Amino acid sequence: MVNPLDRMRKLNSRLRCVANGDSSVNAVRAQQNGAVRLKPAAQKLAVPDLANLTAGDSVKASKHIIDRISRGPKQVELAKDVEVNVFVLLNRESAKTPAMVTRRNGRVGTATIRVSDLHKLDSDPVVQAIELAETLSAPNPHVARNKGQEPSAHRFQQFNEGSLTVGGHDQKIDNIGENVLIGIIDVGGIDFAHEDFLDEAGNSRVIAIWDQGGDAFDPPDLPVSEDRAGKTKGRGSELTAGHIAFALKEAKAARVSPYDLAPQSQQIRGSHATHVASIAAGRSGLCKKAKIAAVLISLPDEDQDRSKSFYDTTCIVDAMSYLFALAEARPDIEAISINISLGTNGGPHDASGFLSRWIDVSMTEPGRSICVAAGNAGQEAPEYEGDTGFWSGRVHSSGHIPSAALRRDLEWLVVGDGVEDISENELEIWYSAQDEFDVELLSPTGMRIGPVSPGQRVENLLLADCTVVSIYNVLTDPKNGDNRISIYLSPYMADPIVGITAGAWKIRLTGKVVRNGRYNAWIERDDPVRGRIRAQWRLPSFFGPATFVDHSTLSSLACGPRVIGVANLDETRERINVSSSQGPTRDGRMKPEIAAPGTKIVAACGFDPDNKWIEMTGTSMASPYVAGVAGLMLSLNPELTAAQIGGIIQRTSQPLPGSGYEWNNGSGFGVVDLTACLREVLRMIQPVDDLTDRLQQQMKGAR
Structure with a gap:
């Protein structure tokens, strides 16, 4: 049967990766990807708890998996029990807002949509591009x-x-x-009763809290777009000034915390x-x-x-x-x-x-x-023995390919140290619309994937070590007209889960048509989680010391x-x-x-x-x-x-x-x-x- 994704042309590569996974795979992905959510029906799936996985569990499983399959199956039906948050780019300012778009500003809209309904947006003539939203990283102050x-x-x-x-x-x-x-x-929550937020009369200057993950109160009403009347219900819980004032007034008399009367999910x-x-x-x-x-x-x-x-x-x-x-x-x-x-x-x-x-x-x-x-x-280097702050600092690389047939190598390091990385790792390379680059990926075990030329892709390729690789070489991205190469290293996310092979992955760029030759690359950052071995599953990848460039690391x-x-x-x-x-x-x-x-x-x-x-x-x-x-x-x-x-x-x-x-x-x-x-x-x-x-x-x- 034909993969329904092959009929769609407006989805970006990150969204294609999600849409090409079945419900069980996306149930694991949803634990790490902020733009993917399971609908209530799918929340009953038996999903492995990533925090309780140890390195030994997946090493034992890898040979069994390779014996069983050689490549991930093509989707014949898109998941109905997985929702995604997407940005939608309309082709003109005057276009009528599509029914599935819930919020709009200029040509850009947003939508929460089932994976199985993506084809409806893709087939809308006013839609130019659909892009999976990016996961927000947790703040990591010291x-x-x-x-x-x-x-x-x-x-x-x-x-x-x-x-x-x-x-x-x-x-x-x-x-x-x-x-x-x-x-x-x-x-993290707003401590509305903290003395720092109280005025001279003891009232809180916090007048509203929209808790997007809460359920204590009704969700707020949100505006939609200029060409559509009315409002739409948000998600979560809204603490109004009235809720906060009531909690502050009644907490002492009831001998409870004000947060018991006006709770937040965080x-x-x-x-x-x-x-x-x-x-x-x-x-x-x-x-x-x-x-x-x-x-x-x-x-x-x-x-x-x-x-x-x-x-x-x-x-x-x-x-x-x-x-x-x-x-x-x-x-x-x-x-x-x-x-x-x-x-x-x-x-x-x-x-x-x-x-x-x-x-x-x-x-x-x-x-x-x-x-x-x-x-x-x-941070570009450790400041003391055991310092891993540079893991989150070596996220950018840049360089120049002077002419066609010349090449540049980027070293992409996946952390191992006895613990497998079972988070998805993503790297993007952006280069001028004047140029065309071929890209190859070389694994730490010597496997070579590519070359992948402009306009080509490799999607959900299962390697012998059970790492899943996707590569997209895209000409003329709709956001800016420039060219983009996206590379994804994913764990094997079925049962049992197998992590990404640790070590130095090599990305080889070869000039095919070169008029400008300059490129920039960024790795999407994961925060390292310290603690017991079983909890160290979310690990960052970063550029090698000869590859990273210490500027342009701005969020x-x-x-x-x-x-x-x-x-x-x-x-x-x-x-x-x-x-x-x-x-x-x-x-x-x-x-x-x-x-x-x-x-x-x-x-x-x-x-x-x-x-x-x-x-x-x-x-x-x-x-x-x-x-x-x-x-x-x-x-x-x-x-x-x-x-x-x-x-x-x-x-x-x-x-x-x-x-x-x-x-x-x-x-x-x-x-x-x-x-x-x-x-x-x-x-x-x-x-x-x-x-x-x-x-x-x-x-x-x-x-």
């Missing part, structure tokens, strides 16, 4: 073991009340922040989201009078639970739509500053990705700003034109933290824009009655600092655009010692200067000094 000392509630007081002198005049800023919403898109001690919100808008933070709203991306601890939830880039689209609608519905809110301290490393890193395009369109309206953590993939979410990408400043040492990701983007734009304090930052510790404060280090801490700065700027002038805010922050930045005002791939344009930013905003709203009359008088006098 958490100090020692208890954090309580920060002063007055450390940013001078920026929230009093006055600033601008042009010789004092400007009052007494109520700054009250007209602003700080939006937090994060994980209430993690030392919550990342709580810490981030505290930096941006806590009483000890920057925009200390702002209202706070949060969207919690569903990222459960247990792998079996992750298979039932979405935690991908379309979740950020939904989160932004929710926060914008919330701000617009309240007359006391004039502007919104959003922070995202989550990331992903996939895509072309040139702002042509669908999420970047969505954000860019959203940021054209005044009164909006968005800050994104640059990422913690900056793909931070590559957008209207996004402020923020690097991690070690304020004590007056230098950029070694873990902070670097720019520029693939198309040479100067990202990140700015650096802010992100090392050893003490802020609110969520859901821990014995410890109210915690110290963390990462770009996750630097980004909300700048989001708080943007919130204060917007409070002074709610008509500012994201472009203006970014321009002011760049223009007023201060270089690090030994640096000049030129952009640097680690620190951007320098360190954010809060005082200078506020003064610049106040200067903008002062009456314009019109020199016309004075110049006319001078000209008359000259005559």
Whole structure:
């Protein structure tokens, strides 16, 4: 029978990999891929628990599997019990929104769809491309073991009340922040009862929490698109200001925790989201009078639970739509500053990705700003014996093939060390539309796959060692018109599971048609999980020491034109933290824009009655600092655009010692200067000094 995928032409390679797997394979994949979810009927499948798999289990199974089959079967029917989150690119701005698209902004839409229904979208004439959303990586800041000392509630007081002198005049800023919403898109839960979020009357300044993985309350209503009336129900649970106020008031009388009365699916001690919100808008933070709203991306601890939830880039689209609608519905809110301290490393890193395009369109309206953590993939070498931080840093490579028939090799290392990697590993190579490259893959055991020429693919090829290989050599990607090579190393995900062969995989690029010759490659990052052997199944792969290139490691979410990408400043040492990701983007734009304090930052510790404060280090801490700065700027002038805010922050930045005002791939344009930013905003709203009359008088006098 014919594989139904062969009739589809608009699916990207990542989505084809999912669609070409049966329900049992995708049940395993859903534990690791945030854009894949099992429908309730499939959740009854007997799915191996990845965290309980040991190396010995799969080694014994590999010979049995090879004896049984030589290649994964072709799909004759697409799975009906597996759902995916996808981005949909429409072929023109005026196109009517397809019925299956639930959210839309410009030409880009999103949809949650059964794999078996993909053909309906693919056959729609207004649809140009369909792309599986990217999995969001869990934030990985360094958490100090020692208890954090309580920060002063007055450390940013001078920026929230009093006055600033601008042009010789004092400007009052007494109520700054009250007209602003700080939006937090994060994980871990928001400790709305923490003292850092309470006002003088004991009320929480947290006015809403959309818990995308919760079920305690009704889900929120979300806007759809401009050409479709009404709203659609979101997923999860929405904690409103009323729920939060009720919980705070009744908890003492009922002798229970307020979180028993207004529960969240994530209430993690030392919550990342709580810490981030505290930096941006806590009483000890920057925009200390702002209202706070949060969207919690569903990222459960247990792998079996992750298979039932979405935690991908379309979740950020939904989160932004929710926060914008919330701000617009309240007359006391004039502007919104959003922070995202989550990331992903996939895509072309040139702002042509669908999420970047969505954000860019959203940021054209005044009164909006968005800050994104640059990422913690900056470390290139171990700093001490046993340090594995460089695993997450060696994610980028680049080079040049001077002419046709010449070749370049990339070394791709899969970690072994006695434990098998049973996570999916993905690598993308982006190169100019002027060129054509052949690609070959050489396994650590000497198996050679390819060459795969432009327009060709290898799909779900089962090697003798039970690693499953897919290679797609795509000409003219619809996002940017450039060429892309995607390579996937997957474990054998049927029963029993067999991990990827550890060692050095080699990717060989050979010039076929060369006019430009330059290429960039990125590995999608996995976070290493430490602990007992049976729990060390999620391992990162990375480029070898002679292959990786120590720049352009910026999170793909931070590559957008209207996004402020923020690097991690070690304020004590007056230098950029070694873990902070670097720019520029693939198309040479100067990202990140700015650096802010992100090392050893003490802020609110969520859901821990014995410890109210915690110290963390990462770009996750630097980004909300700048989001708080943007919130204060917007409070002074709610008509500012994201472009203006970014321009002011760049223009007023201060270089690090030994640096000049030129952009640097680690620190951007320098360190954010809060005082200078506020003064610049106040200067903008002062009456314009019109020199016309004075110049006319001078000209008359000259005559």
